[in-house]
Amino acid sequence: MATIDLTEADFAPTIETNDIVLVDFWASWCGPCRRFAPTYEAASGKHPDVVFAKVDTEAEQRLSAAAGISSIPTLMAFRDGVLVFSQPGALPSTGLEQVITAVKDLDMAAVHAQLTTQRPQA
Numbered sequence: 001m002a003t004i005d006l007t008e009a010d011f012a013p014t015i016e017t018n019d020i021v022l023v024d025f026w027a028s029w030c031g032p033c034r035r036f037a038p039t040y041e042a043a044s045g046k047h048p049d050v051v052f053a054k055v056d057t058e059a060e061q062r063l064s065a066a067a068g069i070s071s072i073p074t075l076m077a078f079r080d081g082v083l084v085f086s087q088p089g090a091l092p093s094t095g096l097e098q099v100i101t102a103v104k105d106l107d108m109a110a111v112h113a114q115l116t117t118q119r120p121q122a
Contacts, residue, residue: 003044003052008063014053015078020103021051025067025074027058033073036090043096050100077103082111 006014006023015021024040026033044052057064057072067076070088077085077099084103091099 003041003054006053006055006060006063008060008066011055011063014051016081018051019080020049021053021078022100022103023053023055023076023078025055025057025064025069025072025076027056027072029058030072032090036073039091039093039096042093043100047100050104075099079103079106080108080112082108082115084111 003024004014011023022040024033024036026037028034040052040054044050055063055067057069067074072088073090074086074088075091075096076083084106085099
């Protein structure tokens with residue numbers, strides 16, 4: 001599966017309607033971003049069950065600000081609509097595979113239970 005480009009308009013619907021979504025926040029002028037791109041693209045071909053998305057931080061400045069992006073590249077992983085991983089810096093292919101495996105192996109019932117206990121009671 002090829003990577004998809006996300007905008008402010010389709011970011012939330014993409015996160016909410018797919019089981020696992022990885023998002024690479026990047027910019028064309030960023031050397032580490034350009035070096036990470038082939039690794040990210042190659043991983044997308046190995047994991048057809050995962051949505052691999054990219055956000056151009058220059059074109060989508062409001063979205064990048066809302067996501068708290070302060071360094072690029074930044075990789076975020078969402079599972080069942082929940083942010084479960086966020087880390088700046090380009091990952092080597094082995095590191096990216098470890099993140100993907102960890103996200104796939106998460107016990108989401110436990111994650112949701114933990115989120116419920118962390119929410120303030122009204």
